[in-house]
Amino acid sequence: MRLEDVRLRYRRGGPWVLRGVTARLDPGEVAVVLGRNGAGKSTLLQLCAGVLRPVRGRVVDRPHRVGWVPERFPADQPFTVTRYLTAMGRAAGLGRADADRAVDRWTDRLGLAPFRTVRMPDLSKGTAQKVGLAQAMLRTPGLLVLDEPWEGLDAAARGLVPELVDEVLTAGGAVLVSDHRGETVRLPGARHWTVADGLLTDEPATGDAAVAVVEVAVPAARVAGTVARLRADGHQILRVREPAVPPTRAAAPPAPVPPAGAGPTGDPTRDGRAGEVAW
Numbered sequence: 001m002r003l004e005d006v007r008l009r010y011r012r013g014g015p016w017v018l019r020g021v022t023a024r025l026d027p028g029e030v031a032v033v034l035g036r037n038g039a040g041k042s043t044l045l046q047l048c049a050g051v052l053r054p055v056r057g058r059v060v061d062r063p064h065r066v067g068w069v070p071e072r073f074p075a076d077q078p079f080t081v082t083r084y085l086t087a088m089g090r091a092a093g094l095g096r097a098d099a100d101r102a103v104d105r106w107t108d109r110l111g112l113a114p115f116r117t118v119r120m121p122d123l124s125k126g127t128a129q130k131v132g133l134a135q136a137m138l139r140t141p142g143l144l145v146l147d148e149p150w151e152g153l154d155a156a157a158r159g160l161v162p163e164l165v166d167e168v169l170t171a172g173g174a175v176l177v178s179d180h181r182g183e184t185v186r187l188p189g190a191r192h193w194t195v196a197d198g199l200l201t202d203e204p205a206t207g208d209a210a211v212a213v214v215e216v217a218v219p220a221a222r223v224a225g226t227v228a229r230l231r232a233d234g235h236q237i238l239r240v241r242e243p244a245v246p247p248t249r250a251a252a253p254p255a256p257v258p259p260a261g262a263g264p265t266g267d268p269t270r271d272g273r274a275g276e277v278a279w
Protein backbone atom coordinates (compact mmCIF):
# COMPACT_ATOMS: atom_id res chain seq x y z
CA MET A 1 0.00 0.00 0.00
CA ARG A 2 1.29 3.48 -0.82
CA LEU A 3 0.31 6.94 0.35
CA GLU A 4 1.11 9.52 -2.29
CA ASP A 5 1.27 13.14 -1.11
CA VAL A 6 -1.80 12.62 1.07
CA ARG A 7 -3.40 15.74 2.55
CA LEU A 8 -6.35 15.93 4.86
CA ARG A 9 -8.28 18.59 6.72
CA TYR A 10 -11.64 18.08 8.36
CA ARG A 11 -13.33 21.16 6.89
CA ARG A 12 -12.84 23.47 3.98
CA GLY A 13 -10.56 26.32 5.01
CA GLY A 14 -9.62 24.50 8.24
CA PRO A 15 -6.07 23.60 9.26
CA TRP A 16 -4.38 20.77 7.41
CA VAL A 17 -4.00 17.79 9.77
CA LEU A 18 -1.83 15.97 7.23
CA ARG A 19 -0.14 18.13 4.62
CA GLY A 20 1.71 15.87 2.21
CA VAL A 21 2.32 12.36 3.54
CA THR A 22 4.13 9.91 1.30
CA ALA A 23 4.80 6.41 2.64
CA ARG A 24 4.73 2.78 1.69
CA LEU A 25 3.93 -0.41 3.57
CA ASP A 26 4.69 -3.73 1.92
CA PRO A 27 3.14 -7.15 2.57
CA GLY A 28 4.73 -8.71 5.63
CA GLU A 29 5.59 -5.32 7.17
CA VAL A 30 4.35 -3.73 10.36
CA ALA A 31 4.58 -0.01 11.10
CA VAL A 32 3.94 1.60 14.47
CA VAL A 33 2.49 5.10 14.18
CA LEU A 34 3.91 7.44 16.82
CA GLY A 35 3.33 11.11 17.63
CA ARG A 36 2.12 13.40 20.37
CA ASN A 37 -1.59 13.76 21.23
CA GLY A 38 -3.48 15.38 18.36
CA ALA A 39 -0.59 14.92 15.89
CA GLY A 40 -2.82 13.05 13.44
CA LYS A 41 -2.17 9.37 14.17
CA SER A 42 -5.83 8.33 14.13
CA THR A 43 -6.42 10.45 11.05
CA LEU A 44 -3.58 8.69 9.26
CA LEU A 45 -4.83 5.25 10.30
CA GLN A 46 -8.34 6.05 9.08
CA LEU A 47 -6.95 7.15 5.73
CA CYS A 48 -4.98 3.91 5.45
CA ALA A 49 -8.02 1.83 6.43
CA GLY A 50 -10.19 3.65 3.88
CA VAL A 51 -12.48 5.09 6.57
CA LEU A 52 -11.45 8.61 5.50
CA ARG A 53 -10.59 9.76 2.00
CA PRO A 54 -7.73 12.17 1.34
CA VAL A 55 -8.71 15.71 0.35
CA ARG A 56 -5.66 15.67 -1.93
CA GLY A 57 -3.22 12.94 -2.93
CA ARG A 58 -4.16 9.27 -2.92
CA VAL A 59 -3.81 5.90 -1.24
CA VAL A 60 -3.05 3.14 -3.76
CA ASP A 61 -2.78 -0.65 -3.64
CA ARG A 62 -4.70 -0.95 -0.40
CA PRO A 63 -5.33 -4.68 0.17
CA HIS A 64 -8.87 -5.76 -0.60
CA ARG A 65 -9.61 -6.99 2.90
CA VAL A 66 -8.95 -4.47 5.66
CA GLY A 67 -9.41 -5.20 9.38
CA TRP A 68 -10.02 -1.93 11.22
CA VAL A 69 -10.14 -1.58 15.00
CA PRO A 70 -10.83 2.01 16.07
CA GLU A 71 -9.56 3.40 19.34
CA ARG A 72 -13.07 3.25 20.78
CA PHE A 73 -15.05 0.37 19.38
CA PRO A 74 -18.67 1.53 18.87
CA ALA A 75 -20.61 -0.94 20.99
CA ASP A 76 -23.96 0.88 20.87
CA GLN A 77 -25.45 -1.67 18.50
CA PRO A 78 -28.63 -3.65 19.22
CA PHE A 79 -27.12 -7.14 18.87
CA THR A 80 -25.63 -9.82 21.04
CA VAL A 81 -21.92 -10.45 20.59
CA THR A 82 -22.54 -13.65 18.61
CA ARG A 83 -25.12 -12.09 16.30
CA TYR A 84 -22.92 -9.09 15.64
CA LEU A 85 -19.78 -11.13 14.93
CA THR A 86 -21.64 -13.63 12.76
CA ALA A 87 -23.07 -10.78 10.69
CA MET A 88 -19.58 -9.27 10.37
CA GLY A 89 -18.18 -12.63 9.27
CA ARG A 90 -20.89 -12.95 6.61
CA ALA A 91 -20.24 -9.37 5.49
CA ALA A 92 -16.55 -10.33 5.10
CA GLY A 93 -17.63 -13.06 2.66
CA LEU A 94 -17.63 -16.14 4.90
CA GLY A 95 -20.35 -18.75 4.38
CA ARG A 96 -22.67 -19.44 7.32
CA ALA A 97 -20.75 -22.48 8.63
CA ASP A 98 -17.37 -20.76 8.24
CA ALA A 99 -18.69 -17.63 9.93
CA ASP A 100 -19.98 -19.71 12.87
CA ARG A 101 -16.61 -21.48 13.17
CA ALA A 102 -14.69 -18.20 13.00
CA VAL A 103 -16.91 -16.64 15.68
CA ASP A 104 -16.41 -19.66 17.98
CA ARG A 105 -12.66 -19.60 17.43
CA TRP A 106 -12.17 -15.90 18.03
CA THR A 107 -14.55 -15.58 20.96
CA ASP A 108 -12.71 -18.49 22.63
CA ARG A 109 -9.32 -17.03 21.85
CA LEU A 110 -10.12 -13.55 23.13
CA GLY A 111 -11.86 -14.79 26.28
CA LEU A 112 -15.26 -13.67 25.00
CA ALA A 113 -17.05 -17.02 25.38
CA PRO A 114 -18.96 -15.93 28.54
CA PHE A 115 -20.24 -12.86 26.68
CA ARG A 116 -21.59 -14.51 23.53
CA THR A 117 -25.22 -13.86 24.45
CA VAL A 118 -24.62 -10.45 26.04
CA ARG A 119 -25.95 -7.42 24.18
CA MET A 120 -23.22 -5.16 22.90
CA PRO A 121 -24.26 -2.00 24.79
CA ASP A 122 -23.97 -3.96 28.06
CA LEU A 123 -20.29 -4.77 27.54
CA SER A 124 -17.50 -3.06 29.46
CA LYS A 125 -15.12 -0.94 27.37
CA GLY A 126 -12.37 -3.58 27.48
CA THR A 127 -14.72 -6.39 26.45
CA ALA A 128 -16.16 -4.28 23.63
CA GLN A 129 -12.60 -3.66 22.49
CA LYS A 130 -12.03 -7.42 22.28
CA VAL A 131 -15.14 -7.72 20.11
CA GLY A 132 -13.55 -5.07 17.92
CA LEU A 133 -10.39 -7.17 17.60
CA ALA A 134 -12.42 -10.32 16.90
CA GLN A 135 -14.43 -8.71 14.07
CA ALA A 136 -11.20 -7.56 12.41
CA MET A 137 -9.69 -11.06 12.53
CA LEU A 138 -12.68 -13.23 11.55
CA ARG A 139 -11.21 -13.42 8.09
CA THR A 140 -7.44 -12.81 8.03
CA PRO A 141 -7.09 -9.27 6.63
CA GLY A 142 -4.54 -8.17 4.02
CA LEU A 143 -4.16 -5.00 6.08
CA LEU A 144 -4.85 -4.85 9.80
CA VAL A 145 -5.18 -1.34 11.24
CA LEU A 146 -5.18 -1.08 15.04
CA ASP A 147 -5.70 2.29 16.71
CA GLU A 148 -4.19 2.13 20.22
CA PRO A 149 -4.98 -1.59 20.55
CA TRP A 150 -3.48 -1.91 24.04
CA GLU A 151 -5.83 0.72 25.44
CA GLY A 152 -8.51 -0.68 27.73
CA LEU A 153 -7.50 -4.34 27.29
CA ASP A 154 -6.66 -6.62 30.21
CA ALA A 155 -3.15 -8.06 30.47
CA ALA A 156 -4.06 -11.37 28.79
CA ALA A 157 -5.63 -9.66 25.79
CA ARG A 158 -2.72 -7.18 25.54
CA GLY A 159 -0.38 -10.14 25.25
CA LEU A 160 -2.47 -11.45 22.35
CA VAL A 161 -2.01 -8.37 20.17
CA PRO A 162 1.50 -9.30 18.97
CA GLU A 163 0.22 -12.81 18.18
CA LEU A 164 -2.55 -11.41 15.98
CA VAL A 165 -0.05 -9.12 14.28
CA ASP A 166 2.23 -12.10 13.60
CA GLU A 167 -0.63 -14.11 12.11
CA VAL A 168 -1.48 -11.34 9.66
CA LEU A 169 2.18 -10.89 8.69
CA THR A 170 2.71 -14.63 8.26
CA ALA A 171 -0.30 -14.77 5.94
CA GLY A 172 1.37 -12.07 3.80
CA GLY A 173 -0.59 -9.13 5.18
CA ALA A 174 0.60 -5.79 6.55
CA VAL A 175 -0.16 -4.15 9.89
CA LEU A 176 -0.40 -0.55 11.07
CA VAL A 177 -0.71 0.17 14.75
CA SER A 178 -0.71 3.40 16.71
CA ASP A 179 0.85 3.57 20.13
CA HIS A 180 1.21 6.36 22.64
CA ARG A 181 1.91 4.08 25.62
CA GLY A 182 5.30 2.88 24.45
CA GLU A 183 4.07 -0.68 23.98
CA THR A 184 5.91 -0.70 20.66
CA VAL A 185 8.57 -2.78 22.34
CA ARG A 186 6.15 -5.69 21.97
CA LEU A 187 6.54 -5.51 18.18
CA PRO A 188 10.23 -5.95 17.39
CA GLY A 189 10.90 -5.49 13.71
CA ALA A 190 8.27 -2.76 13.27
CA ARG A 191 8.99 0.33 11.18
CA HIS A 192 8.34 3.60 13.00
CA TRP A 193 6.05 6.14 11.32
CA THR A 194 6.26 9.36 13.33
CA VAL A 195 3.64 12.02 12.62
CA ALA A 196 4.55 15.62 13.47
CA ASP A 197 3.48 18.95 11.95
CA GLY A 198 1.31 17.17 9.41
CA LEU A 199 4.23 15.22 7.98
CA LEU A 200 5.43 11.65 8.41
CA THR A 201 8.94 10.37 9.08
CA ASP A 202 9.47 6.72 8.23
CA GLU A 203 12.26 4.88 10.03
CA PRO A 204 13.06 1.24 9.29
CA ALA A 205 13.08 -1.36 12.03
CA THR A 206 15.86 -0.84 14.56
CA GLY A 207 18.95 -3.01 14.34
CA ASP A 208 18.23 -4.88 17.55
CA ALA A 209 15.21 -6.54 15.94
CA ALA A 210 15.35 -10.26 15.28
CA VAL A 211 17.03 -11.10 11.98
CA ALA A 212 15.90 -13.90 9.66
CA VAL A 213 17.87 -15.53 6.85
CA VAL A 214 16.00 -15.92 3.54
CA GLU A 215 17.43 -18.10 0.78
CA VAL A 216 16.27 -17.49 -2.78
CA ALA A 217 17.19 -19.14 -6.10
CA VAL A 218 17.74 -16.79 -9.03
CA PRO A 219 18.99 -17.41 -12.59
CA ALA A 220 22.80 -17.21 -12.47
CA ALA A 221 22.77 -14.39 -14.99
CA ARG A 222 20.83 -12.28 -12.49
CA VAL A 223 22.87 -12.96 -9.36
CA ALA A 224 24.89 -9.75 -9.41
CA GLY A 225 21.86 -7.59 -10.19
CA THR A 226 19.82 -9.26 -7.46
CA VAL A 227 22.62 -8.84 -4.95
CA ALA A 228 23.00 -5.16 -5.86
CA ARG A 229 19.24 -4.56 -5.52
CA LEU A 230 19.02 -6.34 -2.18
CA ARG A 231 21.94 -4.33 -0.87
CA ALA A 232 20.34 -1.13 -2.12
CA ASP A 233 17.21 -2.09 -0.14
CA GLY A 234 19.33 -2.35 3.00
CA HIS A 235 19.59 -6.15 3.21
CA GLN A 236 22.78 -7.86 4.26
CA ILE A 237 24.11 -10.44 1.78
CA LEU A 238 25.58 -13.39 3.65
CA ARG A 239 26.56 -15.72 0.82
CA VAL A 240 26.17 -16.49 -2.89
CA ARG A 241 26.19 -20.22 -3.65
CA GLU A 242 26.64 -22.08 -6.93
CA PRO A 243 23.90 -24.58 -7.78
CA ALA A 244 24.47 -28.28 -7.03
CA VAL A 245 26.57 -29.66 -9.88
CA PRO A 246 25.82 -32.89 -11.78
CA PRO A 247 27.82 -35.90 -10.41
CA THR A 248 30.13 -35.99 -13.48
CA ARG A 249 31.46 -32.53 -12.74
CA ALA A 250 33.78 -31.45 -9.98
CA ALA A 251 32.11 -29.33 -7.34
CA ALA A 252 32.76 -25.65 -7.95
CA PRO A 253 33.94 -23.53 -5.05
CA PRO A 254 31.38 -21.08 -3.66
CA ALA A 255 31.09 -17.98 -5.81
CA PRO A 256 32.42 -14.85 -4.15
CA VAL A 257 29.90 -12.29 -2.94
CA PRO A 258 29.93 -9.49 -5.53
CA PRO A 259 31.29 -6.32 -3.96
CA ALA A 260 28.80 -3.63 -2.93
CA GLY A 261 27.96 -1.52 -5.98
CA ALA A 262 28.71 -4.32 -8.47
CA GLY A 263 26.32 -4.31 -11.38
CA PRO A 264 25.06 -7.18 -13.50
CA THR A 265 27.92 -6.89 -15.97
CA GLY A 266 31.13 -8.84 -15.41
CA ASP A 267 29.36 -11.42 -13.25
CA PRO A 268 31.59 -14.52 -13.01
CA THR A 269 28.53 -16.75 -12.46
CA ARG A 270 26.90 -15.78 -15.77
CA ASP A 271 26.43 -19.23 -17.23
CA GLY A 272 22.66 -19.52 -17.43
CA ARG A 273 22.32 -21.86 -14.43
CA ALA A 274 20.59 -20.94 -11.21
CA GLY A 275 22.47 -19.41 -8.28
CA GLU A 276 21.29 -19.03 -4.69
CA VAL A 277 21.44 -15.85 -2.69
CA ALA A 278 21.02 -15.77 1.07
CA TRP A 279 20.23 -12.44 2.71
Ligand SMILES: Nc1ncnc2c1ncn2[C@@H]1O[C@H](COP(=O)(O)OP(=O)(O)OP(=O)(O)O)[C@@H](O)[C@H]1O
Pocket residue numbers: 010017035036037038039040041042043044180
Ligand atom coordinates in the same frame (compact mmCIF):
# COMPACT_ATOMS: atom_id res chain seq x y z
N1 LIG B 1 -13.74 14.44 13.15
C1 LIG B 1 -12.94 15.50 13.34
N2 LIG B 1 -13.35 16.74 13.04
C2 LIG B 1 -12.55 17.80 13.21
N3 LIG B 1 -11.29 17.73 13.67
C3 LIG B 1 -10.82 16.53 13.99
C4 LIG B 1 -11.61 15.34 13.84
N4 LIG B 1 -10.87 14.28 14.22
C5 LIG B 1 -9.67 14.76 14.60
N5 LIG B 1 -9.64 16.10 14.46
C6 LIG B 1 -8.49 16.98 14.75
O1 LIG B 1 -7.40 16.53 13.95
C7 LIG B 1 -6.17 16.60 14.68
C8 LIG B 1 -5.55 15.20 14.69
O2 LIG B 1 -6.39 14.33 15.45
P1 LIG B 1 -6.08 12.77 15.58
O3 LIG B 1 -7.18 12.19 16.40
O4 LIG B 1 -5.82 12.23 14.25
O5 LIG B 1 -4.72 12.82 16.41
P2 LIG B 1 -4.03 11.68 17.26
O6 LIG B 1 -2.57 11.82 17.02
O7 LIG B 1 -4.63 10.37 16.96
O8 LIG B 1 -4.38 12.11 18.74
P3 LIG B 1 -4.52 11.21 20.08
O9 LIG B 1 -3.16 10.69 20.40
O10 LIG B 1 -4.99 12.20 21.09
O11 LIG B 1 -5.52 10.13 19.78
C9 LIG B 1 -6.54 17.12 16.07
O12 LIG B 1 -6.30 18.51 16.08
C10 LIG B 1 -8.01 16.84 16.18
O13 LIG B 1 -8.64 17.77 17.01
